[in-house]
Amino acid sequence: MNIDDLGIGANAFDKSPSYDVPTDLLVFMRDDPQFYRKSYYPTMCGCQSSYNKGDKDQSMKLLMPMIDQAVGQYTKKYDLPYEANDLLPMEERKELASAIYEMEVDGFKEGEY
DSSP states (O other), rough: OOGGGGSOSEEEETTSOOOOOHHHHHHHHHOOOOIIIIOOOHHHHHHHHHHHOOOHHHHHHHHHHHHHHHHHHHHHHHHSSSSSHHHSSSHHHHHHHHHHHHHHHHHHHHHHO
């Protein structure tokens, strides 16, 4: 048996993993203590400030670099054999940014950050 038999992606014919990358990346961002402390929480504080000013577009501009950074750290930490754009294409990154914003908006309303 080899890795291709396990069906976990990363073979010559499959350029993306067989699991839900955006969901797994979100779990990484929220559960990795270093990433959360250095990137996720400060970004959410910036989004809180933008929310208070009524500027959702600025929040999206803050989220995208955080997601880009997360993809790099995620692939490095787990030694994944994927290029960043193959792992999570730009369109999926934008969708993830919107999903994060929608998940956190109740916290913004409450002033959590």
